[in-house]
Structure formats: C-alpha cells, structure tokens
Amino acid sequence: MPKRKMVQRKRPAPKPTKAAAASATNGAGKRPAAIGVRLRHARMVRGMTLKELADEADCSESMLSKIENDKAAPSFSTLHRIATALGTNISELYAAPNVGDRIVSHAGERPLLVTDNLRTGKGIELERLIPYSREHLLQGNIHCIAPGGGSEAIVHAGEEIGYVLEGEIELVIDGKKHRAEAGASFHFRSELPHSYRNVGAKTARVLWISTPPTF
Secondary structure (H helix, E strand, O other), X not given: OOOOOOOOOOOOOOOOOHHHHOEEEOOOXXXXXXXXXXXXXXXXXXXOOHHHHHHHOOOOHHHHHHHHOOOOOOOHHHHHHHHHHOXXXXXXXXXXXXXXXXXXXXXXXXXXXXXXXXXXXXXEEEEEOOOOOOOOOOEEEEEEEOOOOEOOOEOOOOEEEEEEEEOEEXXXXXOEEEEEEOOOEEEEEXXXXXXXXXXXXXXXXXXXXXXXXXX
16 A cells, blocks of 8 residues: 655744734844833833833833733834833834944835824834934934824924825824825924824825934
8 A cells, every 4th residue: 555645734824913013123124123121121220110100101000011011012102101201212212223323224224113003093104214323313204104093192392394295194283283285394393282193095104303302
C-alpha cells in the first residue's frame, strides 16, 4: 500500500489586536512602539500610582491600566491629558531614537502616530514632519482624518497654523464653527478650546504646524 504524503498546513497569521491601532511607527514606518510600556515607565519615574495618574488625567483607573498594558487605544485628548499629568507630551512619548539631526525626511520614512478616537470611532493618523527633539520649537504633522472622524476639544499653550491639502474639515475654535476646504488655511491661539472633524466624503489631509510642541 503506497504511503500517504503528509501535508503541513500553515496556521493563519494572528489578527492585530485593537491596541495596535494606538501605536507609533519608527522612521521606516514599520515597527510599532509600545506606548503602554513608555507610559508605565514615565508614571513610575514620577512616583505616581495608577490611581493618582488616573485622577490627574481624568481617566478611569481600569482604562489607564488597559492602556499601559496595550489592551486599549486611547483617544488623542485622553493621551494628551495623561502626557500632561506626567509632565511630558505625546511627541516625547513616541519619540524615535537618533532622528533629531535629520534634515530631509522622504516619503515613507516619516514616523506615524495612529490612534482610535473613542468619541467618533474613527481613526486619525499623524504623519510627523519634524522628528521630536527637546531643542525644536516647532511641531509639524500631516493630519489624515477619515470621513466622519475628528478630535475632542483640547486646550494648551501656544499657537497653531494649518493648510488643508485635501478634503474638507470643520474647526471648532472657542465654541465657534469654521469650515475649511482644500486650499484654505487657518490659525489660532492654542489657549482657546479647539477641535476638528472631517465633514467631507473622503479622507482629509491637513498640514498642521504648532509651537511649542504638544503632540
């Protein structure tokens, strides 16, 4: 009787976890950074308990624990509050090593920050134009916002300017709504409560410059 050949089947690759949506990539745009580990390290360096940081950042202790263990994806506003409570900013938490001296960043080489917006359920992607460094006075990103997606209102020191590359967004500055389509520019003081959302039918891309670095 002829022997049967054994066929080894490959197991399907595991699906990415939900927490992977809130990750930054390195300069090559491939390897995600473990934001949970960095947050936990920053909290421990400051000698704060989980509850103390949660109270300071206006976030539940259980949610913060999930974020630190990369089991939940924080919104930009939540991440901003946590970073502020830790005495740092999002840029520093996601900073890639040895990129501070780079003058030219080519397409596909720039770091990406992707997060889930818990309010709208839509993701926002930031393509970082200026690698993070304590010496930089400017922060530049290209905001890519899915249709219907947007940010929660935040307030911080500084000034911001933007130029809509594609699509159409609605800015809410100090409670007032402003429409900005492709080709439109805008600027405002960061001390005013500000947020935005994509009101168009396609992904919006916005060149966004601010000082001092916040995200």
